[in-house]
Amino acid sequence: MLLSVNRYNEAAILRFAGPGGAWYPGTRSGPYRGPMWVPPPVRSVVPVIEVHQLTKSYGPVKAVEDVSFRLEAGVVNGFVGPNGAGKSTTMRMMVGLDRPTSGHCLIGGRPYTALDAPLRQVGALLDPEAIHPGRSGRNHLRVLARTHGISARRADEVLEMVGLTSAADRRIRGYSLGMRQRLGLAAALLGDPAALLLDEPANGLDPDGIIWIRTLLRSLAREGRAVLVSSHLMGELAQTADRLIVLGHGRVLADATVAELVSRNATRVVQVRTDRPDELEKLVRGRDSAVARRPDGGLEITGMAADDVAVLAHRDGILLYEITTVPASLEDAYLSLTSGFTGGTR
Ligand SMILES: Nc1ncnc2c1ncn2[C@@H]1O[C@H](COP(=O)(O)OP(=O)(O)OP(=O)(O)O)[C@@H](O)[C@H]1O
Numbered sequence: 001m002l003l004s005v006n007r008y009n010e011a012a013i014l015r016f017a018g019p020g021g022a023w024y025p026g027t028r029s030g031p032y033r034g035p036m037w038v039p040p041p042v043r044s045v046v047p048v049i050e051v052h053q054l055t056k057s058y059g060p061v062k063a064v065e066d067v068s069f070r071l072e073a074g075v076v077n078g079f080v081g082p083n084g085a086g087k088s089t090t091m092r093m094m095v096g097l098d099r100p101t102s103g104h105c106l107i108g109g110r111p112y113t114a115l116d117a118p119l120r121q122v123g124a125l126l127d128p129e130a131i132h133p134g135r136s137g138r139n140h141l142r143v144l145a146r147t148h149g150i151s152a153r154r155a156d157e158v159l160e161m162v163g164l165t166s167a168a169d170r171r172i173r174g175y176s177l178g179m180r181q182r183l184g185l186a187a188a189l190l191g192d193p194a195a196l197l198l199d200e201p202a203n204g205l206d207p208d209g210i211i212w213i214r215t216l217l218r219s220l221a222r223e224g225r226a227v228l229v230s231s232h233l234m235g236e237l238a239q240t241a242d243r244l245i246v247l248g249h250g251r252v253l254a255d256a257t258v259a260e261l262v263s264r265n266a267t268r269v270v271q272v273r274t275d276r277p278d279e280l281e282k283l284v285r286g287r288d289s290a291v292a293r294r295p296d297g298g299l300e301i302t303g304m305a306a307d308d309v310a311v312l313a314h315r316d317g318i319l320l321y322e323i324t325t326v327p328a329s330l331e332d333a334y335l336s337l338t339s340g341f342t343g344g345t346r
Pocket residue numbers: 058061062063064081082083084085086087088089090344345346
């Protein structure tokens with residue numbers, strides 16, 4: 001044990017100082033002036049969830065092939081890919097609903113099926129229809145809570161969090177798709193878990209609901225949870241996710257931050273309005289760059305920086321009324337990354 005002070009200069013006994021910290025001489029003001037241990041900055045290096053070479057075959061179809069990734073605390077991971085890419089199958093294997101052909105997934109170091117209280121470690125929303133339709137929302141959550149020794153009060157708390165309090169005593173068969181999604185989310189949050197796996201949670205939500213879920217996911221990550229959320233709404237993910245894991249034909253095509261994905265895969269477009277579009281178009285094509293005409297007669301140029309377009313135009317005395325670089329979008333990056341992997345069935 002080490003006798004030390006914490007950052008508030010209070011004497012403390014540290015059981016374990018941990019690697020990466022340092023002792024500093026006691027120069028601070030305050031009641032204790034001796035040497036001070038400064039712990040390393042807190043950063044999760046242990047993944048909350050580790051997916052290792054997961055593979056799932058359905059007969060000749062390899063739904064998921066050699067998929068590996070890590071989910072860390074405090075990070076929202078978008079899980080994307082064309083229809084049939086293997087997202088749902090991967091998520092189902094992560095929570096033991098499908099048996100992998102090979103590979104494994106560890107949650108806090110153990111497979112889902114070996115967890116003592118899975119709801120407390122990982123909350124999953126995979127199929128909002130997989131609920132007993134004759135129960136009320138409140139009863140559904142209370143039954144789930146009882147299996148984990150969770151209080152009935154917590155069921156009411158999560159109903160409140162997802163905005164279903166007023167519908168809590170109605171039978172689920174009368175719920176809309178959006179209400180079922182909200183209930184599924186309430187069930188995922190019931191055990192206050194360290195990780196959340198959500199398969200298209202925004203499906204069926206109205207525009208207010210989509211903004212609400214974006215805010216909720218960000219705040220869940222801020223509280224230190226690891227989040228994996230599949231979606232086809234790229235604009236949404238651009239605002240919500242820190243990282244994106246992109247699947248295509250069952251394989252990981254990319255696992256990177258949103259900014260990295262955009263800078264590596266999206267092509268910048270320069271928009272120009274000019275008095276002599278035909279001549280500028282010819283000059284640009286001569287530089288092996290692509291040009292498209294806009295409905296207003298302007299040009300969209302790919303493969304050249306705005307400065308170079310301006311210099312080219314200036315040399316030939318071509319007047320530019322407007323020249324703008326359109327910011328590359330996540331959607332463009334996604335489409336360029338997954339072109340060739342679309343088509344649904346394999
Ligand atoms: N139970 C099953 N039996 C046979 N094939 C299956 C089964 N479940 C999934 N598949 C196949 O596995 C592949 C991956 O499907 P999956 O549902 O995981 O994709 P996805 O990325 O979630 O697609 P979407 O975006 O459309 O939801 C598809 O080719 C699908 O037809």
